[in-house]
Amino acid sequence: MKPYVYLAKPVPEEVENYIAEHCSYDKWEGSEPIPRSELLQKLGQAEGLLITGEKIDDELLDHAPNLKVVSNISVGYNNFDTDAMKRRNIIGTNTPDVLNETVADLALALMLSAARRVPELDKLVKDGKWEKKSDEPLFGVDVHGKTLGIIGMGRIGEAIGRRAKFGFNMDILYHNRHRKMETEKELDASYVSQEELLQKSDFVLLMVPFTEETKHLMGREQFAQMKKSAIFINTSRGQTVDEGALTEALQNGKILAAGLDVFDQEPVSPDNPLLELPNVVTLPHIGSATYQTRFDMAMLAVENLVAAVTGKEPASVVGELKGVLK
Numbered sequence: 001m002k003p004y005v006y007l008a009k010p011v012p013e014e015v016e017n018y019i020a021e022h023c024s025y026d027k028w029e030g031s032e033p034i035p036r037s038e039l040l041q042k043l044g045q046a047e048g049l050l051i052t053g054e055k056i057d058d059e060l061l062d063h064a065p066n067l068k069v070v071s072n073i074s075v076g077y078n079n080f081d082t083d084a085m086k087r088r089n090i091i092g093t094n095t096p097d098v099l100n101e102t103v104a105d106l107a108l109a110l111m112l113s114a115a116r117r118v119p120e121l122d123k124l125v126k127d128g129k130w131e132k133k134s135d136e137p138l139f140g141v142d143v144h145g146k147t148l149g150i151i152g153m154g155r156i157g158e159a160i161g162r163r164a165k166f167g168f169n170m171d172i173l174y175h176n177r178h179r180k181m182e183t184e185k186e187l188d189a190s191y192v193s194q195e196e197l198l199q200k201s202d203f204v205l206l207m208v209p210f211t212e213e214t215k216h217l218m219g220r221e222q223f224a225q226m227k228k229s230a231i232f233i234n235t236s237r238g239q240t241v242d243e244g245a246l247t248e249a250l251q252n253g254k255i256l257a258a259g260l261d262v263f264d265q266e267p268v269s270p271d272n273p274l275l276e277l278p279n280v281v282t283l284p285h286i287g288s289a290t291y292q293t294r295f296d297m298a299m300l301a302v303e304n305l306v307a308a309v310t311g312k313e314p315a316s317v318v319g320e321l322k323g324v325l326k
């Protein structure tokens with residue numbers, strides 16, 4: 001008998017066909033995310049669960065006595081309570097690498113948009129406010145040749161660093177908990193303390209996972225350490241930034257501008273004061289959102305799912321849960 005899995009997230013037909021070859025399954029067909037109460041009801045028989053970002057905690061796991069694997073269609077897995085999963089010998093998988101280049105493209109788009117004020121000036125033109133006088137009020141700042149500081153030089157951070165170094169001739173600073181000698185060599189990058197990175201960078205870009213350690217990694221003190229002319233980019237998770245402190249820094253000219261793909265609350269509340277600021281470029285968490293990359297992520301996620309429920313080792317089990325499946 002084929003193992004039974006539940007798909008809480010729709011996937012492309014070709015990906016679903018792969019599941020059908022190996023598993024029996026049921027799926028959520030709504031266009032909205034599956035309501036929590038509905039999800040909990042679906043888990044009684046499931047050996048595998050496919051999700052994007054739903055919270056996996058004791059409450060959910062108590063409804064899933066047969067579960068072996070939760071496969072996340074995303075690389076970030078801050079939605080996993082890994083301790084609760086470990087206690088029950090349930091593994092979690094994610095989708096690393098297949099999205100690196102796509103997310104890096106978007107990070108550069110945010111840097112360029114914020115520096116050259118692209119959305120603000122696009123609106124000006126479309127509002128019929130392009131006038132035949134001095135264009136100095138429309139000036140932005142250069143990206144090429146400037147210094148980029150990457151906090152979280154991992155898989156995606158490196159892809160961003162390559163674009164910045166080889167495409168824009170930028171100097172690269174980075175900060176992680178551990179040094180990466182090969183990356184330093186490849187990108188001629190310098191490992192510095194977080195404080196030095198904040199003080200010296202023209203662009204500060206956050207690409208860390210959201211963990212207890214990185215919660216509000218950027219707060220009032222950190223924004224105060226940045227140059228007044230610097231631009232802050234967040235493509236990691238909203239919770240890594242104290243949004244109140246960021247708003248204040250932007251309003252008071254402590255930093256020049258920001259580019260944000262992620263927010264503390266998503267979808268962002270329409271009354272979030274960051275949305276009022278002309279020097280903030282905002283996006284709805286679309287770092288990996290191209291047709292090809294979302295397809296690749298879904299395929300990797302179901303390959304992980306199928307592997308785990310058919311007794312094989314999935315390609316990308318998250319670090320904390322490696323080896324817990326019995």
Ligand SMILES: NC(=O)C1=CN([C@@H]2O[C@H](COP(=O)(O)OP(=O)(O)OC[C@H]3O[C@@H](n4cnc5c(N)ncnc54)[C@H](OP(=O)(O)O)[C@@H]3O)[C@@H](O)[C@H]2O)C=CC1
Nearest residue numbers: 076152153154155156176177178208209213235236287288
């Ligand atoms: N906006 C979007 O759409 C997307 C957002 N993301 C987010 O990006 C994150 C990173 O993805 P990815 O590059 O694949 O992950 P990686 O694990 O490859 O890289 C993360 C890097 O962060 C560093 N890091 C971790 N904790 C800290 C810390 N406390 N202080 C400083 N550095 C730290 C790690 O180095 P070390 O261990 O040495 O500290 C590592 O180099 C994901 O977890 C996800 O949240 C990912 C994809 C799309």
Ligand SMILES: O=C(O)C(=O)CO
Nearest residue numbers: 073074075076287288
């Ligand atoms: O993969 C992730 O972590 C995302 O944020 C969306 O692709």
